[in-house]
Amino acid sequence: MSISQPRHIALAGNPNCGKTSLFNQLTGSRQKVGNYAGVTVERKVGFFNTPRNTPIRVLDLPGAYSLSSTSPDEDITRDICLGRHPAEQQPDLLIGVIAASNLRLHLRFLLELKQIGRPVIVALNMMDEAEKAGLTIDVEGLSAALDMPVIPIVSLHKQGIAPLLAQLDAEITPPSPLPENTNFHVEVRRLIEEFVKQPATPRERLTDQLDRWTLHPVFGPLILLGILFIMFQTVFAWAQPIMDALGNGLNALGAWLLAPLPDGMLHSLLADGVVAGAGTVVVFLPQILILFLWIITLEESGYLPRAAFLLDRVMAMAGLSGRSFIPLLSSFACAIPGIMAARTIQNPRDRLVTILIAPLMTCSARLPVYTLLIGAFVPRHTVLGFMNLQGLVLFGLYAAAIISGIIAARIMTHGVASQEHPLLLELPPYRRPLLRSVALGLWQRAVMFLSRVGTIIVSLNVLLWGLSSFPLPPAHAAGAAIDYSIAGRIGHLMQPIFAPLGFNWQICVALIPGLAAREVAISSLATVYAIGTTDDDAGDKLLPILSSQWSMATAFALLAWYVYAPQCISTLAVMRRETRSLKVVLGAAAYLFGLAYLAAFLTHYITLKTL
Amino acid sequence: MQTLATLPKDHEAIIADVTSVTNTDVIALRLGELGFVPGERVEVIATGPFGHEPIAVRLGTSRFALRHSEAARIHLQDPK
Numbered sequence: 001m002s003i004s005q006p007r008h009i010a011l012a013g014n015p016n017c018g019k020t021s022l023f024n025q026l027t028g029s030r031q032k033v034g035n036y037a038g039v040t041v042e043r044k045v046g047f048f049n050t051p052r053n054t055p056i057r058v059l060d061l062p063g064a065y066s067l068s069s070t071s072p073d074e075d076i077t078r079d080i081c082l083g084r085h086p087a088e089q090q091p092d093l094l095i096g097v098i099a100a101s102n103l104r105l106h107l108r109f110l111l112e113l114k115q116i117g118r119p120v121i122v123a124l125n126m127m128d129e130a131e132k133a134g135l136t137i138d139v140e141g142l143s144a145a146l147d148m149p150v151i152p153i154v155s156l157h158k159q160g161i162a163p164l165l166a167q168l169d170a171e172i173t174p175p176s177p178l179p180e181n182t183n184f185h186v187e188v189r190r191l192i193e194e195f196v197k198q199p200a201t202p203r204e205r206l207t208d209q210l211d212r213w214t215l216h217p218v219f220g221p222l223i224l225l226g227i228l229f230i231m232f233q234t235v236f237a238w239a240q241p242i243m244d245a246l247g248n249g250l251n252a253l254g255a256w257l258l259a260p261l262p263d264g265m266l267h268s269l270l271a272d273g274v275v276a277g278a279g280t281v282v283v284f285l286p287q288i289l290i291l292f293l294w295i296i297t298l299e300e301s302g303y304l305p306r307a308a309f310l311l312d313r314v315m316a317m318a319g320l321s322g323r324s325f326i327p328l329l330s331s332f333a334c335a336i337p338g339i340m341a342a343r344t345i346q347n348p349r350d351r352l353v354t355i356l357i358a359p360l361m362t363c364s365a366r367l368p369v370y371t372l373l374i375g376a377f378v379p380r381h382t383v384l385g386f387m388n389l390q391g392l393v394l395f396g397l398y399a400a401a402i403i404s405g406i407i408a409a410r411i412m413t414h415g416v417a418s419q420e421h422p423l424l425l426e427l428p429p430y431r432r433p434l435l436r437s438v439a440l441g442l443w444q445r446a447v448m449f450l451s452r453v454g455t456i457i458v459s460l461n462v463l464l465w466g467l468s469s470f471p472l473p474p475a476h477a478a479g480a481a482i483d484y485s486i487a488g489r490i491g492h493l494m495q496p497i498f499a500p501l502g503f504n505w506q507i508c509v510a511l512i513p514g515l516a517a518r519e520v521a522i523s524s525l526a527t528v529y530a531i532g533t534t535d536d537d538a539g540d541k542l543l544p545i546l547s548s549q550w551s552m553a554t555a556f557a558l559l560a561w562y563v564y565a566p567q568c569i570s571t572l573a574v575m576r577r578e579t580r581s582l583k584v585v586l587g588a589a590a591y592l593f594g595l596a597y598l599a600a601f602l603t604h605y606i607t608l609k610t611l
Numbered sequence: 612m613q614t615l616a617t618l619p620k621d622h623e624a625i626i627a628d629v630t631s632v633t634n635t636d637v638i639a640l641r642l643g644e645l646g647f648v649p650g651e652r653v654e655v656i657a658t659g660p661f662g663h664e665p666i667a668v669r670l671g672t673s674r675f676a677l678r679h680s681e682a683a684r685i686h687l688q689d690p691k
Contacts, residue, residue, distance in 0.1 A: 066644040070637055104671040105646055185648045208656070211674070215657035215667050309676040313661035322665065322676065346637075422638050423665050424681055426645070427674040
């Protein structure tokens with residue numbers, strides 16, 4: 001059987017073999033990221049044409065160490081490779097990606113791919129690293145011994161991509177499989193002995209030198225703490241000037257667009273509902289992108305598993321393992337991918353607990369709320385000469401959330417018997433993050449954020465504008481018009497429940513649409529205050545309005561509320577899908593709302609007493 | 612016999628055997644797939660900041676983080 005025009009191909013390989021950067025090189029921005037039906041393992045499909053114009057659809061399979069899988073990610077890879085997946089056809093051709101610098105580990109999986117009986121092209125990646133380590137590889141000999149074409153590439157620099165593409169146009173037959181009971185380890189050793197020349201005294205690799213510091217029992221944790229600290233300082237300090245400029249620009253744009261409109265209903269709808277609402281949220285784009293820049297860079301550089309190594313014992317205090325650290329860290333960007341990433345945890349109890357505490361990790365949607373309130377109530381002092389007090393408070397909010405998460409996990413895992421939970425984590429070599437991959441990741445985030453603004457946030461604000469504007473007040477009414485509206489009445493009805501927390505009725509109104517997405521609470525406040533005052537530009541002046549109308553205790557209580565409250569419905573929906581249990585979701589919502597109420601109550605009370 | 616869990620930091624040894632603690636020990640199976648097989652050389656390159664756990668092990672050109680209970684499955688040859 002030979003296939004001259006493969007249309008469906010798949011990239012398979014170990015984690016950290018550079019599969020994804022090869023995928024990015026092949027497809028550029030022509031890729032779609034989604035999930036496999038029924039499960040939430042990420043599914044990446046891309047499209048490109050070969051030099052002879054054969055259209056190719058390429059699947060980036062989840063990284064796997066073997067086809068005898070131990071996690072849901074690896075299940076997908078195995079099922080697709082073997083043609084057992086219900087929704088995805090078996091690829092016509094596989095590209096087996098292996099790192100030249102780590103053949104001992106990667107060749108073994110390649111041999112498993114060889115046994116499948118489909119044509120395989122071997123992308124021998126990271127040739128530059130192998131060269132640096134002093135390895136010489138007899139590529140032709142290896143190719144003949146494997147009975148598969150082997151193309152040396154450096155996926156980070158597009159090197160070798162052209163020959164790889166050309167190979168896709170060539171006719172390829174499946175390799176003849178190894179005899180049934182071959183010991184793959186012995187075979188791998190034989191291949192390396194025969195075709196790879198290593199220097200007599202192996203050069204010390206950069207990774208080993210770096211690990212001496214980053215895994216050091218004293219310096220390691222200090223470096224980790226330093227990185228996290230700088231990360232949060234930059235999220236606040238670097239973003240501020242860009243956000244200010246963006247905010248001023250948006251205000252000017254809004255004013256210019258609305259200037260020709262006469263005062264009236266339509267003007268109010270556009271100014272208070274759309275511009276005030278969307279504008280207050282769009283401003284936070286730079287901050288969210290800086291946060292993602294850090295997370296993507298840390299991920300690409302190979303540092304994250306080191307952090308998991310250092311924090312394994314801390315996670316053990318919470319009854320979990322270092323493996324839970326990575327899903328929890330990505331929850332700082334957004335709890336949704338975090339909850340999904342928990343799929344890589346094999347132990348079912350650890351996975352459930354990780355999912356339950358993921359919403360406590362401060363997601364980027366809370367940043368707008370935090371930033372606004374910190375900006376309005378915390379002075380911009382410099383502490384100890386180099387730290388910014390506002391950044392420090394932000395760091396404190398994150399720390400409070402993390403400590404609460406550890407305590408919550410401890411309570412949840414207390415006394416629950418469980419099988420052994422393995423750590424068993426590969427510490428990949430350090431790599432310089434590829435600018436292109438980082439840019440692509442940031443671009444995808446920006447599009448996602450802005451389309452959220454364009455859809456959910458604006459429509460909720462328009463709805464809220466309607467609820468806050470109608471019914472119109474009677475002709476000779478005293479007080480603000482919003483008091484007579486539906487939203488105003490709901491807010492006043494809710495207010496007694498939240499009065500012990502120091503929340504006024506405007507906050508109560510904003511909490512409802514804030515359920516759809518946390519940052520909507522901010523745009524809702526802007527809308528409510530814009531309608532509530534006669535001042536037309538209240539949207540631009542939310543910050544001064546808050547600092548003059550709210551007490552310090554109210555602001556801090558709202559901050560405390562947002563540390564815990566499970567405000568975002570999508571998180572609960574993903575939780576439901578991941579755990580397949582409504583009971584778990586209701587339990588999670590109850591415990592998070594309970595904590596939020598308690599924390600806000602205590603904060604309000606303590607601030608009142610001490611200030 | 613010494614196991615990888617008791618090998619001190621910066622020491623090297625050769626794997627004698629990987630034992631399963633249950634009939635279907637997925638952890639032992641996975642260790643084998645990662646290359647922890649008899650005859651391979653392992654070195655402890657770092658130990659965790661608290662209680663010397665977990666340990667970071669170099670195996671050829673790869674590095675892995677293991678907890679003591681995982682490393683205890685890996686028995687080492689006695690130094691000659």
